[in-house]
Amino acid sequence: MNLNAGARVRQPREAFEHRLGIVADVTYPNPQTTYISSIRLRFPTGEERSYRPEEVVACSRTDDHAALVAAFTDTCRALRTACRIAHDYDERLSGDILSLLLTVFSVAATRLGVCLDPAHLDPPTGSDASIEEDRQ
Numbered sequence: 171m172n173l174n175a176g177a178r179v180r181q182p183r184e185a186f187e188h189r190l191g192i193v194a195d196v197t198y199p200n201p202q203t204t205y206i207s208s209i210r211l212r213f214p215t216g217e218e219r220s221y222r223p224e225e226v227v228a229c230s231r232t233d234d235h236a237a238l239v240a241a242f243t244d245t246c247r248a249l250r251t252a253c254r255i256a257h258d259y260d261e262r263l264s265g266d267i268l269s270l271l272l273t274v275f276s277v278a279a280t281r282l283g284v285c286l287d288p289a290h291l292d293p294p295t296g297s298d299a300s301i302e303e304d305r306q
Contacts, residue, residue: 171196171228177211178229179221186215190229194218235282242278246271246286 171177171193179187191211197220199207206223213219249271256264278284 171206171209171223171226176229176231176233177209177226179211180225180227184217186213186217187219189213189215190231190234191226195220238282239278239284242274242282242284243286245274249274 173193173196175193177191177193179191182188191213193209194212195210196206197208197210199205208220209223209226210218210220211226249267253264253267253271256267275286278286
């Protein structure tokens, strides 16, 4: 990891550790080695903490964007399923869930620049799965 690179704590214990940190310092046990003994992260809150190298993972804003798109996609899948179930249970509840689903689509489009296509919310299966694996 390099100075000023982005990083995340693998298992955050404090609320600020969920944020993207910036590498503020890299400590080596001696100048002749490339082994890192600790990494100091500075968080947007101003907090700084040192971690062992295995406790952090390099992370960029692009990585965060991809994680957010995946989370929004999963959210849309869950809301769509809930809406279908609620349709027979309580029509007004189904309408409220549909409103949430449309809000999530809107936020993804305006804040992330991603148009989540409802037709592509189903996880890939069969031959579609191999096509999806080829894309990655």
